[in-house]
Amino acid sequence: MTFSLHIDSTSPQRSTLHLHGRLDAMTFGEFDEAAAPVLHGMAEGGTVVLDLSALVYISSAGLRSIAKIRKSMRARHGHTLLLHPQPQVRKVFDIVKAVPVSEVFSSTEELDQYLDRIQRKIVEGDEDGD
Template identity: 70%
Template structure:
């Protein structure tokens, strides 16, 4: 599956974007290009809402894209909210929050392989298995 996004609302004070498919090394550039004009129109102290209900997969490249959005919004006194993540995507955010991944994984490829395995396990219903 590929990646796409849809804009649910695009007000300067609050913009909501729904992400669809896979946000990974092949699609993050498309996401970055699509989100940039929206960020440019955001008011200071605005809120960017990323609806993840249709996002099936995220890699470290996707995480970096979301981190750039968060940094941009914080720099303008705003915030970024992530809502409705599917269980496998939520697990990735839990892992990243709990573990300083740049200190644990030897490479981005190793991190992406790990995130891929975790997300597949959750989708397949085998979350607790190693």
């Protein structure tokens, strides 16, 4: 199985990247190259959602790619959120503690509830939103 990426760019504030297949030493470069323009187009405080529902395998190279996205978004005071990780992929994140549990969501509804809470806190005057 190879890797493919589908990108939904709804706005500079929120883009969703759908990862399919294997993100490993053979495919991470393709992912990094395809994700770069999305990251450059993200606004300050934006959110990148990585939909992992079709990602069946991730290696340390894939973890590094996701870490680079997280670092890039943090530099812009933004967020990187993971959606629908397969059990085996989630286990890798759990083992290496690569992503805080608060940034991994099992459903779109759970993600939307989280985003709603963040926005509500900002409107209510808690600028950090966390």
